[in-house]
Amino acid sequence: MTPPQLPLPVIDPDNAEFWQACKRHELVLPRCSHCKTYRYPPTPMCPVCNSTGVEWVKSSGKGKVYSYVITVAPIHPGFIGKLPFATVLVQLEEGILMTSNVINCDPYEIKIDMPVEAVFEDVTEEITLPRFQCVS
């Protein structure tokens, strides 16, 4: 475990369940308890029916790459030693788009629609980040 220099997620009452689940190496998604619409990132109200009720549903963690960027320029101290790296936008089976990284794949091998699944990386005592790996 090396100290990350990129910003860590700031845990707040709207997102705490998500990060607690990550710590257990589980991916959960907020879903409206009234109309069952998934939303991400967590927000305090359902944008479809405006209910504030939320249930945290375990995700399959499976999805495919919707888009990605390969960062090459050293524009942030947290990038040092990591360049080039890919940030991906994964469309999960539940339909939502999730920003993350793919860990077991050369950035230049990533393709749109490539199937991926969630894995977890404990980056500090408190924070575990959900990342993805290619499914062969």
Next chain:
Amino acid sequence: MEGIKDKCAIVGIGETAYSRDSGRTEISLAAEAVKKAIDDAGLHPQDIDGIVKYAVQFDTEAGVAACLGIPYLKYFGEVGGAGGAACGLVSHAVQAIVTGMATNVVVFRAMNGRSGLRYGRGEVTGRAGRGSAAFTEPFGLIAPGQGVAFTARRHMHEYGTTSRQFGAVAVACRKHASMNPRAMMRTPITIEDHQNSRVIYEPLRLLDCCIETDGGCAVVITSAESARALKQRPVYIMAAVQTTRGAGEGQFSRAETAARYTAPRLFQMAGVTPKDIDVVQIYDHFTAMVIIALEDYGFCKKGEGGPFVEGGRIEIGGELPVNTAGGHLSEAYLHVMNHIAEAVRQLRGTSTAQVNGAELVLVDSATGAGALILRR
């Protein structure tokens, strides 16, 4: 409902020099740009009773008013959304004037965008992992261009748009900048130069990215009636609209822009169509977004923006000249305030890349967050 069409005009524009290191405070740049705009209009600072500013402008309206000796402001406020605010500022100014809340309103942008906090490094837009940024920044999504790259990649995937087509936008802006002594980057470039420039956030190269700038730019707005008595040819505001979308995850990912929502209201308010527009000043923080916004404003069909920008069509002498002062890509990155100034010059007939007989100019801020249609 009574509208705003043609009820106000831009009567003054003012700019500082654009540089990489001004060696000055941002408020000094603001004061100079605002004073020049007021002088250009033939007004006195004490005639100004309204200032509307970007929420990301660190100086206050009161601070700028104090510099200029404006005794008090009757109307002031700010618009959020960083670079997207520009056309919204004009919209607010117009609304204040039409309703009698203010008489002469200044809008301005001044920043040390290169020597101070840099947008290209996420130093202004970064949120230290708070709110929705908890779900992006830890994964290395720090600077605005990285999110834009998601969109650019999707557009390439869905419509076959190419990096060379992005390059055509960079080439056009540089060509116009080469004619503009105020521009920061004036050496003409080719598509090959673009292709040979280093990758920053693939698929975006260095020459796909705007230049960070130190400088200031300001505009004075008054009623159409007052405008006719002032020293410059008035540039009438036919339409001024804003759009914001819910800023959830994936907001930058789809191969579309907010212009899709802005365009119908904009053209309806002005009573014109995209075919009537002579010149476009579009928010070119990154080349790819110009292509997508041109589609979403209706200048070409969805997905055809790539071929549309090729072959010199958006260059001076082409069918639809875009960013005739060089834009953010080559003149300066002043959050479209410099694009508004250039639109005014086109309609006064004083641009360094003048489009003969230009009568209608569309100005865009942040690809649909705001837009104007201006006329002679």
